[in-house]
Amino acid sequence: MVQKTMSSRDQILGKIEPLEPVQYPGAFTKASEGFDFMASLAVVGARVVSPSELEELFPGRRRFDKTMDGLSLADVEVLEIDGEFGVAENGAIWLTEEAMPHRVAPFICQHLVINVTEIVPTMHAAYARLGGVKSGFGLFLAGPSKTADIEQSLVVGAHGARSLTIVIRS
Amino acid sequence: MISHADASEIFISDSERTDWHDETLWFVRAKRDKVSKVLPEWEDLREHASQIKDHTLANLGEYLRAFEAKAQANGIHVHWAADAAEHNAIVHGIIASQSSKVLVKSKSMLTEECHLNDYLASKGIEVVDTDLGERIVQFRNEVPSHIVLPAIHLKKEDVGETFHQHLGTPKGNKDPQFLTEAARQHLRGHFLASEVAITGVNFAVAETGEFVVCTNEGNADMGAHLAKVHIACMGIEKIIPKREDLAVFLRLLARSATGQLITTYSSHFHLPREGQEVHIVFLDNGRTRQLADSKYKNSLKCIRCAACFNTCPVYRRSGGHSYHQPVAGPIGSILAPNVDKKANVDLPFASTLCGSCSNVCPVKINIHEQLWFWRQDLMSAGLAPAVKTVGMKMMAFVLANPVIYRLGGAFLRRFSGLLNNRLNPWYKQREMPVAPKDSFQEWYKKR
Numbered sequence: 001m002v003q004k005t006m007s008s009r010d011q012i013l014g015k016i017e018p019l020e021p022v023q024y025p026g027a028f029t030k031a032s033e034g035f036d037f038m039a040s041l042a043v044v045g046a047r048v049v050s051p052s053e054l055e056e057l058f059p060g061r062r063r064f065d066k067t068m069d070g071l072s073l074a075d076v077e078v079l080e081i082d083g084e085f086g087v088a089e090n091g092a093i094w095l096t097e098e099a100m101p102h103r104v105a106p107f108i109c110q111h112l113v114i115n116v117t118e119i120v121p122t123m124h125a126a127y128a129r130l131g132g133v134k135s136g137f138g139l140f141l142a143g144p145s146k147t148a149d150i151e152q153s154l155v156v157g158a159h160g161a162r163s164l165t166i167v168i169r170s
Numbered sequence: 171m172i173s174h175a176d177a178s179e180i181f182i183s184d185s186e187r188t189d190w191h192d193e194t195l196w197f198v199r200a201k202r203d204k205v206s207k208v209l210p211e212w213e214d215l216r217e218h219a220s221q222i223k224d225h226t227l228a229n230l231g232e233y234l235r236a237f238e239a240k241a242q243a244n245g246i247h248v249h250w251a252a253d254a255a256e257h258n259a260i261v262h263g264i265i266a267s268q269s270s271k272v273l274v275k276s277k278s279m280l281t282e283e284c285h286l287n288d289y290l291a292s293k294g295i296e297v298v299d300t301d302l303g304e305r306i307v308q309f310r311n312e313v314p315s316h317i318v319l320p321a322i323h324l325k326k327e328d329v330g331e332t333f334h335q336h337l338g339t340p341k342g343n344k345d346p347q348f349l350t351e352a353a354r355q356h357l358r359g360h361f362l363a364s365e366v367a368i369t370g371v372n373f374a375v376a377e378t379g380e381f382v383v384c385t386n387e388g389n390a391d392m393g394a395h396l397a398k399v400h401i402a403c404m405g406i407e408k409i410i411p412k413r414e415d416l417a418v419f420l421r422l423l424a425r426s427a428t429g430q431l432i433t434t435y436s437s438h439f440h441l442p443r444e445g446q447e448v449h450i451v452f453l454d455n456g457r458t459r460q461l462a463d464s465k466y467k468n469s470l471k472c473i474r475c476a477a478c479f480n481t482c483p484v485y486r487r488s489g490g491h492s493y494h495q496p497v498a499g500p501i502g503s504i505l506a507p508n509v510d511k512k513a514n515v516d517l518p519f520a521s522t523l524c525g526s527c528s529n530v531c532p533v534k535i536n537i538h539e540q541l542w543f544w545r546q547d548l549m550s551a552g553l554a555p556a557v558k559t560v561g562m563k564m565m566a567f568v569l570a571n572p573v574i575y576r577l578g579g580a581f582l583r584r585f586s587g588l589l590n591n592r593l594n595p596w597y598k599q600r601e602m603p604v605a606p607k608d609s610f611q612e613w614y615k616k617r
Contacts, residue, residue, distance in 0.1 A: 008454075009250035012406065015458035016231040019467070024411060025221040028418055030211045043431060068444070070396050071362055089421075090431035103443055104395035107388045107435075123417035123432075133378045133413070136441030140420070142432050145388040149303035149319065150346040151326045152194050158302060159354060159361070160388025160435070 033121045040091030044143030045156060046164040054113065054167050061113060064101035073102060079109035083141075085118040086166075087126050092140035093166075094126060103137050107145070112161035114141070115169050171494060171513065174520040175595075178488035191323065192486040198319075199480040201429025202530065209421075219418050220534035223471035226409055227461060233376040233409045234452065240379025244441050247449045254284035257403065257453050261286060261368070262293055264401055264449055270365040273397075274357075276383070276390035277301040278370030279317050279474060280403050280453060282496035286368075297368070298360045300389040302353050309336045315490030317497055318427050318476040323489050357389070367393030371404035371450070372473070373419055377412045380440040381450065384423065384433040391437055399447045402439070406452050407461075407470040419473060422532040427475040460508045465543045469504050471533040478527035478537055484520050493517060500527035504540040507548065515553045518544035579609050 041048055049057060061078035073079075081100055083093035093114055097103050106112055120126050126140075145160030156162060182188045206212045226233055238248045251257035257280075265273065273290075275281065275297050287297045287308075299308045303320035307313060309332050314320030321329065330344035339352050369390045374381040381402055383390045394400045410419065424430040442448040461467050479485045479499035490498035495506045495514065503517035518541045527537040548554055549562065568575050582589060583605040590602040608616070 008252040008256060011252055012250055012452070012454045012458060013231050013234065015462070017462060018231070019228040022221065022224040022228045024225045025218050027414060028215070028218050030214045032210050040431060044434070074362060092432050092436070102395070104392065107391045107395065123421050124414070127414045127417045133380060133440050136443070138438045140432060140436040142434050145386070146434055147302045147350060147387050149306065149321050150329050150349055153346040155347050155350040157354065158350060158387035158389070159300070159357060159392050
């Protein structure tokens with residue numbers, strides 16, 4: 001098995017001839033700005049509430065300590081975590097595993113609350129802010145889990161969180 | 171095997187359903203137009219993405235090696251598969267050491283290309299597809315008819331009946347909300363129990379050794395983060411050089427695919443979770459051959475958004491299953507002949523060559539030109555159906571002989587019934603206009 005895999009590697013790489021050079025275009029510099037984070041959040045189906053509204057909405061919500069066992073989160077009704085920053089153009093929020101009890105946390109809970117303190121305009125600005133890889137796992141999350149696989153009817157709450165609530169904190 | 175034209179005839183026999191299919195996909199295409207036009211830099215983004223992909227393909231070996239080294243340093247196992255059989259054997263080899271005989275899989279057209287589910291079933295392992303659309307078609311023993319919307323050929327009544335049979339939902343219930351909830355409960359059980367998760371890969375970053383998987387449902391993540399073993403399967407063309415390139419591709423992908431601003435989840439897998447095993451399987455399966463052919467290498471730039479499906483007047487009115495390939499539509503029609511010319515000789519002809527596919531492609535693949543190139547290659551290889559070959563030869567002969575052309579024209583203007591008959595497939599759904607008395611030349615001479 002190992003021997004065969006090795007040979008396939010060399011075989012595949014051996015078949016790839018370098019083509020005529022094409023220059024790498026470099027960083028994308030033509031991004032427009034002026035995107036509205038709130039409007040994008042509405043498009044992706046997230047609701048925005050104030051800290052006091054959140055208290056009324058989810059008084060029993062929990063913030064969790066690190067757990068090694070993702071399965072223990074299956075019964076969590078409302079989970080609150082901190083996002084690193086939001087992206088104005090598409091309402092996505094960058095999350096890293098350091099800010100979650102477990103990688104599966106934002107997917108397996110029924111309802112998700114994310115605190116956002118910082119906003120960047122575009123995905124280009126987002127990756128510029130991220131720089132190199134600092135986490136073993138990270139993701140852009142935009143709105144609650146959704147599907148339109150049955151007759152293109154939008155249904156919220158496919159496998160992941162059924163709702164996403166954003167609290168913008170200064 | 172049934173050809174695209176014959177399969178389409180079956181599909182369009184239900185005209186109401188054909189209209190629905192056509193209009194629904196056109197609606198998705200219109201959403202794509204709307205969200206892309208909001209960005210004044212849209213055309214620059216396409217050009218940029220195209221250049222990144224061209225550059226990557228020109229240095230593919232180098233980037234694959236770089237990704238492999240980084241991924242291995244990150245603790246990820248990297249495997250190389252020359253073809254589908256080897257891909258399946260590698261995946262089975264990884265699973266065989268696990269006790270569980272059921273695994274979860276999120277959407278991966280590459281595993282469809284390799285017929286992985288059937289292979290694993292023959293080894294006694296059940297694959298549970300977890301994307302809602304894929305689960306629906308899996309229950310029905312069908313294959314996806316669209317790479318982004320796998321069950322777009324079905325109506326909610328069909329899904330309701332399928333779920334009634336397989337999940338015990340009440341007969342006659344066809345409410346999408348209710349049916350999706352039933353699937354959520356059913357699949358959650360599998361997520362929580364599964365030791366192995368298979369996912370596809372949207373982008374693999376050479377600079378960092380990380381890979382990105384995009385879903386709206388969250389099924390890839392539910393599987394990967396709960397399983398002890400995560401196997402990610404990817405074609406060798408999914409490599410991109412730098413992390414910042416993801417900004418360009420993530421901006422283009424969902425906008426082109428469904429008219430969304432971004433998919434709900436864009437997950438960046440860098441290191442295995444503590445105690446977890448992560449494997450990546452690179453697949454060639456004809457891709458290096460495609461890369462070596464300057465006419466067709468561009469097809470490897472594809473990011474599988476399916477914008478070309480949604481815009482294609484032939485796809486919208488013939489349905490994905492008519493293409494008899496895991497990847498249907500215009501892009502599938504230029505990828506498939508590379509793998510098997512004879513079996514896919516009909517596909518490059520399943521097009522009007524209108525060029526709409528090339529116009530919407532986020533990475534600027536010249537799809538309609540490649541369809542035309544394939545037609546020439548397949549004709550000169552003698553693979554086209556005899557009727558087509560004879561017809562083309564006759565046409566070439568007539569057009570090359572002005573005298574015969576003029577005589578033939580004069581004759582057929584009087585006896586147009588010779589063309590407009592049951593033997594000529596062109597007139598199956600068309601009415602022949604009344605022929606004018608004079609040809610253009612005759613009319614011009616009289617003036």
